[in-house]
Amino acid sequence: MTQDAQTPRFSFSLNATDGRARTGVISTPRGDIRTPAFMPVGTAATVKAMMPESVRATGADILLGNTYHLMLRPTAERIARLGGLHKFMNWERPILTDSGGFQVMSxxxxxxxxxxGVTFRSHIDGSKHELTPERSMEIQKLLGSDIVMCFDECPALPADxxxxxxxxxxxxxxAERSREAFGDRPGHALFGIQQGGLERDFREESAEALKKIGFDGYALGGLAVGEGQEAMFGCLDFAPDMLPTDKPRYLMGVGKPDDIVGAVKRGIDMMDCVLPSRSGRTGQAWTRRGQVNIKNARHADDPRPLDEHxxxxxxxxxxxxxxxxxxRAQEMISGMLLTWHNLHYFQEIMQDMRDAIAGGTFAAWEAEFHAKRAMGDIDPL
Known part of the structure; x- marks a missing residue:
């Protein structure tokens, strides 16, 4: 894609494909995002238990911030007065903010x-708020995020x-109102969100409506909301291909390592999930050989590392x-170390997939990934 040398703009270049899996680069004024990309979630302007430089050290190119939580506390207006979200949380690389719609519903x-739009009471103090497409765009502009998401409604599945x-x-x-309210903001991107549950005809209708409006990228919403992996993959077998091939495709709220691999295999470029940090705080570690529950007594005398590789x-x-x-002692370092490990492992998966897609060996890599996980954790001493 062409880029004006004077004004750094948002762009996406596809470097290689292997089957439906894709690898490329999203370029933003704040830095490049290598795809497929996993975005750690910084809900309240922090990735829990991590320093920003530690998150970067795991290999993350971009973080996700949360419109709903930040509008309630400390407020978008306050963050804007203090120089914007990047400065506020000491993360100078790209940030994607969600629209707030999912949290309002959940x-x-x-x-x-x-x-x-939606009127609701805060889960923090019961105060009343209104969120509309226009207000969501305003909040995300005040935050200064690089990738802005349309305001949408996400029904929980199953639904009729x-x-x-x-x-x-x-x-x-x-989405149309979001596009209009977003306006022209060079260097910032607006993503539309495909909805339609698991229904092929509704997904198609949604994709056509979004393409007609025109966006810088396209998300697949309304998945990973209780439908199960098999149903989600069934939808991903057709839904991503309805979206433009020359724009990033973002699967919202996914997921476990095998969800991520299955999504990339089906043409997804970006994902986010609280899982690596939430698991880390509850004693769960994700490794090449599956999940490890560090609270189990079998680890009490084990001098070996979580994962020797x-x-x-x-x-x-x-x-x-x-x-x-x-x-067991409820020390803070527990959540810090396990979260760092989990985020490191998730970013390692992304780098391995980027390399495999570029080398045309994705199928072999995927088979080895599943074979190692099937082995289960190392035997107790």
Whole structure:
């Protein structure tokens, strides 16, 4: 894609494909994002238990910030006064902000949905708020995020076809209003969000509506909301191909390592999930050989690392016995080390996939990935 030398713009270049898997680069004024990309979630302007420079050290090119949480506390207006979200949280690389729609549906009380938007009460203090496509765009502009998401409604699955259809069409009307309110902001991108549940015809209708409006990238929403992996993959077998090939495709809220690999295999370029950090805080580690529950007594005398092939600080400098001890003792370093390990492992998966796609060996890499996970954790001593 051409780029004006005077004004750094948002662009996406596809470097290689292997089957439906793709690898490329999203260019932004704040830096490049290598795809497929995994975005750690910094809900309240922090990736929990991590310093920003530590998140970067794991290989992350971009973080996700949360419109709903930041608008309630400390407020978007305050963040803007303090120089924007990048400065506020000490992360100078790209940030994607979600629209707030999903959290309104899942967290807030007494919400009321109309054509205009959603009114709801804060889950923090019960105060009343209104979120519309226009307000969502305003908040995300105040935050200064590089990639802005359209305001949409996401119904939980399973839902009947009428509910899915009306929700999707409302989201498409909101997408048009989001596009208009976003305006022309060189160097910043707006992504549309495909909805339609698991229904092929609704996904197609949604994709056509979004393409007609025109966006810098396209997300697949309404998945990973309780439908199960098989159903999600079934939808990903057709839904990504309905979206433009020359724009990034972002699968929202995914996921576990095998979800991520399956999504990339089906043409997804970007993902985000709280899983690596949330798991780290609850004593769960993700490794090449599957999940390890560090609270289990079997680790209490084990001098070996979590994963002998991992170069993260948790694996390089600490034993399973130590990690077990600090989790049991409720020491803060437990969540810090396990979160660092999990984020490192997730970014390692992304780099391995980028290399495999570029080398045309994705199928072989995927087979080895699943074979190692099937082995399960190393035997107890």
């Amino acid at each position: 967290l807030s009380d007494l919400r009321k949905l109309t054509e205009k 076809r009428d509910r899915i259809a009306s929700s999707m069409r409302l989201s498409m009307r909101w 991992c170069s993260c600080p948790a694996c390089s400098h600490y034993s399973r016995a130590y990690l077990h001890h600090v989790f």
